[in-house]
Amino acid sequence: MSCEFCSPPSPSLDDLGVIKEVDKGDMFSLTLRMPEDIEQALADFGNRTFPRFTPANIVVAGMGGSAIGGDIAYSLLRDELPVPLSVIRDYNIPAFIDRKTLFFAVSYSGNTEETLSAYREAKSKEARCIVISSGGRLKEIAGDDVFISLPSGMPPRFAFPYIFVPIVRSLESMGVVRKRNDWEETIELLRKLREDLAPHTPTPDNEAKKLAYSLRGKLPLIYASSPLLYGVALRWKTQINENAKAHTYVDFFSELHHNEIMAWESEEKVANFAVVLLRDKGENDRIKKRVEITKELIGDKAEIYEVWTKGESKMERVFSLLYLGDFLSLYLAVLYHKDPQEIDNINYIKQKLSALPSS
Numbered sequence: 001m002s003c004e005f006c007s008p009p010s011p012s013l014d015d016l017g018v019i020k021e022v023d024k025g026d027m028f029s030l031t032l033r034m035p036e037d038i039e040q041a042l043a044d045f046g047n048r049t050f051p052r053f054t055p056a057n058i059v060v061a062g063m064g065g066s067a068i069g070g071d072i073a074y075s076l077l078r079d080e081l082p083v084p085l086s087v088i089r090d091y092n093i094p095a096f097i098d099r100k101t102l103f104f105a106v107s108y109s110g111n112t113e114e115t116l117s118a119y120r121e122a123k124s125k126e127a128r129c130i131v132i133s134s135g136g137r138l139k140e141i142a143g144d145d146v147f148i149s150l151p152s153g154m155p156p157r158f159a160f161p162y163i164f165v166p167i168v169r170s171l172e173s174m175g176v177v178r179k180r181n182d183w184e185e186t187i188e189l190l191r192k193l194r195e196d197l198a199p200h201t202p203t204p205d206n207e208a209k210k211l212a213y214s215l216r217g218k219l220p221l222i223y224a225s226s227p228l229l230y231g232v233a234l235r236w237k238t239q240i241n242e243n244a245k246a247h248t249y250v251d252f253f254s255e256l257h258h259n260e261i262m263a264w265e266s267e268e269k270v271a272n273f274a275v276v277l278l279r280d281k282g283e284n285d286r287i288k289k290r291v292e293i294t295k296e297l298i299g300d301k302a303e304i305y306e307v308w309t310k311g312e313s314k315m316e317r318v319f320s321l322l323y324l325g326d327f328l329s330l331y332l333a334v335l336y337h338k339d340p341q342e343i344d345n346i347n348y349i350k351q352k353l354s355a356l357p358s359s
């Protein structure tokens with residue numbers, strides 16, 4: 001029987017030496033330890049308690065790897081949140097923020113200027129603030145606000161568990177959402193998944209490696225089938241952008257049936273697209289039908305890959321696909337020969353801006 005990935009194309013993702021050579025800062029190790037990082041983040045939060053508080057709204061302010069924890073928290077908690085939760089990626093905050101707002105200011109470095117500016121504005125509106133950072137200016141100006149300390153020495157996007165956990169646990173502690181009981185099973189599932197996705201698992205048995213080969217040289221269009229996966233889709237995009245230095249694009253059902261679907265009528269081949277459908281067993285029945293119609297409409301125009309969540313609870317399902325995307329981004333980095341840790345353009349822009357007088 002022939003096997004498409006039995007002799008993987010070069011560079012071989014089964015060659016651990018190649019992976020080591022490209023992944024100079026060992027981002028694979030950071031990814032492999034996600035289950036332990038979640039455990040550690042839970043332990044760090046410990047039995048911390050906050051006075052009960054019923055906010056009128058919740059805001060997570062941050063950028064890039066510091067903001068995504070807010071998106072994932074929103075996807076996960078959406079069905080039980082009694083008030084709106086927004087993720088703000090900007091210098092300025094919306095007018096609705098006031099003393100009834102619960103405001104998370106999140107910056108791994110503590111020096112991201114958009115987050116500092118948004119936090120200052122939130123403070124001036126007397127919002128109830130929780131600061132999450134490893135230090136920097138954010139820590140210096142936190143004053144009497146609750147400060148949650150992140151472990152130092154990690155690229156922000158790999159500190160995701162340490163950002164996500166305290167957001168969710170703080171909301172639980174204040175009584176905004178019920179206390180979850182699916183942490184343990186999520187950690188266990190991730191432990192199993194990492195065996196399947198790790199570099200030592202050969203390509204024919206490794207979904208992340210197979211997908212990386214399939215997406216290599218293509219522009220991945222990531223379509224999420226359910227609000228539970230919106231944050232995950234964004235995580236896939238941002239991880240592929242930063243780790244593999246590659247373009248990706250994200251869209252969502254059923255919104256894409258009201259605009260994006262028209263682009264498939266084009267005869268111009270502006271890019272070599274590949275569609276990745278992020279699927280979940282809990283997706284709406286009408287969405288299932290919509291996905292089938294989409295496949296019928298575009299199936300002969302691009303390769304379509306479907307990936308499904310695993311596990312039972314919502315958190316297991318969210319993390320199972322998030323984890324696949326994280327590994328995928330690293331394997332793509334290897335195929336593109338890009339060091340996943342390096343983010344020169346991001347640093348260059350930050351440095352240029354910091355040299356300018358602040359407005």
Ligand code: PA5
Nearest residue numbers: 064065066107108109112156157
């Ligand atoms: O992952 C990254 O390194 C970036 O996306 C950063 O998170 C982003 O630039 C914001 O920096 P910080 O997380 O330090 O606020």
